[in-house]
Amino acid sequence: MKNILTGLILLFAMNVGAQELNKKIEDPNRHKQVMLNECTREAITSFAEFKESYDPNYANYKPDSTSLDQLSKLLKGKKVTIVLGTWCGDSKFQVPHFLKIMDALKFDIDKIEFIAVDGTKHCENGLIDNLKITNVPTFIFTDKKGTEVARITERPQETLEKDMLKVLAVAKTK
Template sequence: MKNILAALMLLFAMNAGAQELNKKMEDPNRHKQVMINQCTREGITTFPEFKESYDANYNSYVADSTQFEQLAKLLKNKKVTIVLGTWCGDSKYQVPHFLKIMDKLKIDENKIAFIAVDGSKHAENGLIDNLKIERVPTFIFTDKKGKEIGRITEHPKESLEKDMVTILSAPATTKAKTK
């Protein structure tokens, strides 16, 4: 009986911390429906307002393949968290370009996490409180231990490919950041 009770308590605790994926809400700042919290790529790319521009921006982007060999090596054992707004023009433009690069490099989708924010750049339950998000999209690159290596905020300085190479090539003591 103790084992069953312990198992039920563990199961309840695990579910209590879980958040609904691809959650939609009425944004009080934007007065329209947006996605919030953790999302999947499919959820974001099929969300009507985001999908309108996603397909066109993904298809029209010509990735800089001259950076691919180096980028593929640098992305090994790295993860990327993308904090975006489904309402945000920069997110609608940069996220499809970024995902096209990841697709061309055949990066495992499990290495990319998506967090959608509302018009005030907040998520629920403190999900992004420690990430210091000022603008979206923000692409946060982390090592296998979860330590931040660097980020691209809002838009790249040169190009997504070149900025990623710069960030991922930076010495460990230097935190490369682009705005």
């Protein structure tokens, strides 16, 4: 009985700071429903307001095939955190392109974390407090230890593929 009680207390303690996955809220700044906190790819890409831009932007994007081989090598052992706004025009444009690239690379979707923010670029319970998010989308690349090695903020300077090559190549030399 004591072990069961201890287990329940531990389970409760672990869930106190947990986020609701795929949470939707009425954003007081945007006056519309947005997604918040950690989300799955499926939830984001099927969220009505995001989906209407996601589908055509994903379908029409043609990844730069000459960059894919190099990118595949540079992404080995990396994870990606995408901080986005389901309300944000740049997120609606860049996230589908990014995912089309990652799909072309056959990058493991389990190594991509999606975090949706509200109109003030915040989440609940300090989920992104240490990420220094100024604009969305922000693509953060981390190594096996979880240390940030590179990021692309809001939109690429050239193309996502070229910018990824640049930032990941610099990260490799450090």
